[in-house]
Amino acid sequence: MTVKNNGRARGKLFVAIAASCITLVLTLLAVNLAGGERKLEEQVQRSYGTDDVQYQRAMGVLLGPPIVEGNRFQALHNGDSIFPPMLAAIRGAQRSITFETYIYWSGDIGRQFADALSERARAGIPVHVLLDWVGSAKIDEAFLQEMQAAGVQIRKFHKPAWYDITRVNNRTHRKLLVVDGRIGFTGGVGIAPEWTGHAQDPEHWRDSHFAVEGPVVAQMQAVFMDNWIKASGEVLHDERYFPAVSPAGNGRAQVFSSSPTGGSDSMHLMYLLSIAAATRTIDLSSAYFVPDDLAIHALVEAMKRGVRVRIIVPGPIIDAETVRAASRASWGPLLEAGAQISEYQPTMFHCKIFVVDGLLVSVGSTNFDNRSFRLNDEANLNIYDAAFAEELTRQFERDLQQSRRITLQAWQERPLLEKAKERVAALLSAQL
Numbered sequence: 001m002t003v004k005n006n007g008r009a010r011g012k013l014f015v016a017i018a019a020s021c022i023t024l025v026l027t028l029l030a031v032n033l034a035g036g037e038r039k040l041e042e043q044v045q046r047s048y049g050t051d052d053v054q055y056q057r058a059m060g061v062l063l064g065p066p067i068v069e070g071n072r073f074q075a076l077h078n079g080d081s082i083f084p085p086m087l088a089a090i091r092g093a094q095r096s097i098t099f100e101t102y103i104y105w106s107g108d109i110g111r112q113f114a115d116a117l118s119e120r121a122r123a124g125i126p127v128h129v130l131l132d133w134v135g136s137a138k139i140d141e142a143f144l145q146e147m148q149a150a151g152v153q154i155r156k157f158h159k160p161a162w163y164d165i166t167r168v169n170n171r172t173h174r175k176l177l178v179v180d181g182r183i184g185f186t187g188g189v190g191i192a193p194e195w196t197g198h199a200q201d202p203e204h205w206r207d208s209h210f211a212v213e214g215p216v217v218a219q220m221q222a223v224f225m226d227n228w229i230k231a232s233g234e235v236l237h238d239e240r241y242f243p244a245v246s247p248a249g250n251g252r253a254q255v256f257s258s259s260p261t262g263g264s265d266s267m268h269l270m271y272l273l274s275i276a277a278a279t280r281t282i283d284l285s286s287a288y289f290v291p292d293d294l295a296i297h298a299l300v301e302a303m304k305r306g307v308r309v310r311i312i313v314p315g316p317i318i319d320a321e322t323v324r325a326a327s328r329a330s331w332g333p334l335l336e337a338g339a340q341i342s343e344y345q346p347t348m349f350h351c352k353i354f355v356v357d358g359l360l361v362s363v364g365s366t367n368f369d370n371r372s373f374r375l376n377d378e379a380n381l382n383i384y385d386a387a388f389a390e391e392l393t394r395q396f397e398r399d400l401q402q403s404r405r406i407t408l409q410a411w412q413e414r415p416l417l418e419k420a421k422e423r424v425a426a427l428l429s430a431q432l
Contacts, residue, residue, distance in 0.1 A: 043294065049279040065222075073383055077395060082187070085211055089185070090113070093125050096126050097179055098236075098241070099176070101132070102174070114143040127153065132158070132172045157172040157230070174186075175364070175365045178241075186212075186255075188350050189209050200347075210381060221242060223257045225237075255380070258378050278357055281310075282356055283393060284368065285311075286313055287349060287351060290429050300337040310339075311342070316343070319348055323425075328414075329425065349399070361389050369429075375431075
């Protein structure tokens with residue numbers, strides 16, 4: 001009898017321990033999949049237009065670092081135009097290189113970056129590379145070994161630990177390269193074969209990246225340093241990283257960043273403020289477009305006051321079908337209000353460009369979705385320059401020529417099975 005009682009006791013203990021473990025895992029998973037801290041609950045009211053000085057004052061004081069003058073910008077479209085200037089800047093570095101990216105995989109382009117960064121490190125230039133743990137999971141281990149052997153300092157952002165798996169859901173999605181503290185690059189590209197070429201087929205994606213020179217580069221460097229400190233505990237602050245920078249042009253800009261650890265919806269608010277201020281036009285290129293109710297309402301209100309809204313999103317060639325389905329589920333109110341939504345056809349469309357009233361151009365890593373607004377660390381270069389906005393509008397219209405416009409009727413008449421899949425996908429929008 002004693003043996004049976006002991007067996008029952010051990011069984012009950014095992015069940016209790018197992019139940020506790022399952023509860024712990026489910027609790028951690030629930031926290032990990034939380035949608036991020038949300039503070040924005042009310043609509044942003046329109047108080048001024050983009051042509052009002054208060055608009056830029058709010059963008060520079062309420063939201064982010066000051067808007068600085070004296071900058072020069074260059075738009076680079078697709079890998080054949082993007083990677084050569086980035087690699088040339090790295091190979092010409094004389095004082096420092098800081099590089100933060102989400103995706104760094106394998107392939108020839110990964111090899112070229114590893115070789116260039118390694119060569120500069122061997123030459124005695126301090127080289128700091130910050131990779132997201134999730135985004136760089138497919139990196140060729142040989143690249144890491146080569147760079148580390150050459151003296152490149154590599155850190156992984158938010159590598160998970162059993163006691164804090166929630167950090168995996170907060171990823172650095174930023175794409176920042178700063179060379180000598182004087183020239184910076186940001187935009188949508190990752191370091192992988194998909195971004196090479198010139199968007200000539202489904203295996204080579206359509207994307208844009210941007211080079212910038214001038215005082216605003218110091219703001220870009222400061223954004224890199226924010227996460228470098230988190231990942232390494234090291235503060236890089238001397239003249240190699242923050243030199244005195246002379247004006248390089250006439251452009252006005254700021255580098256705007258966001259992070260859930262800051263406890264705010266700052267990037268989300270930046271977009272909402274700009275939509276509320278829009279008077280004439282909004283052009284949005286978005287690789288992952290899953291707007292929430294606040295964004296949908298803001299865009300609808302803009303169209304009610306006569307703003308033309310055009311949006312380009314990926315078409316059938318996409319790397320995340322769930323995102324596409326969740327996106328399409330939200331289009332009804334936008335199409336009914338008159339939004340022009342078009343799907344890019346030739347290949348995956350990975351651009352992240354926001355142009356308002358032919359004045360504001362916001363480019364960088366941010367997608368128009370909850371993951372970018374509340375879960376990821378993001379960074380955008382906000383440019384206030386009519387000539388540059390005109391250039392980006394021309395490129396937007398070239399992309400429109402290769403896109404298929406979705407009418408309200410076509411959206412309403414899509415198959416029932418497709419509608420059902422979209423509704424299911426929309427349930428996951430907090431993570432997309």
